[in-house]
Amino acid sequence: MNDWVAFLTLCSALGSGLMAGVFFAFSTFVMHALARRPFAEGIKAMQEINRTVLNPWFLSVFFGTAGGCLVLVGMALWEWPGPGGVYMTVGGVLYLAGTFLVTAVFNVPMNDALEELDPAGPDAASTWRTYVETWTAWNHVRSVAALMGAALLVLAL
Numbered sequence: 001m002n003d004w005v006a007f008l009t010l011c012s013a014l015g016s017g018l019m020a021g022v023f024f025a026f027s028t029f030v031m032h033a034l035a036r037r038p039f040a041e042g043i044k045a046m047q048e049i050n051r052t053v054l055n056p057w058f059l060s061v062f063f064g065t066a067g068g069c070l071v072l073v074g075m076a077l078w079e080w081p082g083p084g085g086v087y088m089t090v091g092g093v094l095y096l097a098g099t100f101l102v103t104a105v106f107n108v109p110m111n112d113a114l115e116e117l118d119p120a121g122p123d124a125a126s127t128w129r130t131y132v133e134t135w136t137a138w139n140h141v142r143s144v145a146a147l148m149g150a151a152l153l154v155l156a157l
Contacts, residue, residue, distance in 0.1 A: 001083055005075060006157060008068050009088060013153035015065030016095045020146035022058075023099075027143050031136045039128040040119035046131075047119075050111040066100045069093075069149070072156075084156035091152030098145020106138040 001009070030049075034042040069092035076088040114131055117124060 012068035017150035023143040027139045035132045039125045043119040069095045087152045087156035091149045094145045094149035099142045
């Protein structure tokens with residue numbers, strides 16, 4: 001493994017680990033705290049979180065890690081079965097599928113729908129309960145995928 005591939009693998013592992021931590025925090029206490037609040041307060045707080053998360057720091061780690069993993073998977077497949085190729089491929093795919101894709105297909109559409117929800121509306125309470133349960137379940141997937149991806153990328157080094 002040459003120096004720039006090792007550096008990209010390290011950066012992708014760190015990014016994946018950082019994302020795992022963010023998702024883990026949401027799964028283990030943030031969503032539980034929001035769910036304990038009156039539903040209108042929980043909705044408003046999550047709407048604000050969803051707006052605030054769209055910042056350069058979060059987005060650079062989230063998308064940068066995806067880009068790094070995409071390059072690593074391509075390189076690992078190109079040079080198969082190079083040293084660490086299996087770990088690099090599976091680690092990268094776990095981040096791309098279990099974190100990036102799950103976010104795009106499940107969590108973001110749910111966040112977009114929540115943004116349109118009137119916290120004082122007649123369906124707000126039931127929609128919020130369903131949102132918290134379903135969103136958190138998919139967030140567990142993201143947490144585990146990012147953590148496993150990080151571990152495998154470290155092993156690839």
